[in-house]
Amino acid sequence: MNTIQVIESIAINPDIRKGRPYILGTTLTVADVAIAKIYHGLDVDGIADWYGLALPQVYAALAYYYDHKDEIDLQIRDQIRRAETFKEKRVGSENAFLS
Template identity: 40%
Template structure:
């Protein structure tokens, strides 16, 4: 699967194709909740480990976009 943007789902936020799971949600689980990638697959059974890594890679490749579009304060 790949990362897609669809205005009909998640307000156009990047999601893992075919799941509707937002890249941002995966990144939050990883960065802020401290979940390891294999734990994220338990939180989101529709994702494979490769999907999680793909989403995290997308997140880090576009991190400035995610941070600038977020209404949440950046954490240290």
């Protein structure tokens, strides 16, 4: 007998994390996990340890990422752009606290 099992660890709710896909039971987005792997070079064990996740949660997030790579990459680029804009406004402007 063949059995199909669906692991539902990723959710999307417009009221949580601005509608970005996140890991159920956490506030972590799929993009957070993808950033840890791609930009910080963490392996699945490292991601699990860093964020306090179970391995199935990490694998589910990465599977979702690779299934929706273009969409999540766009979210990551937007997140980086917003961080750079915030940094420029807070650190590099004449209104910065440290100037």
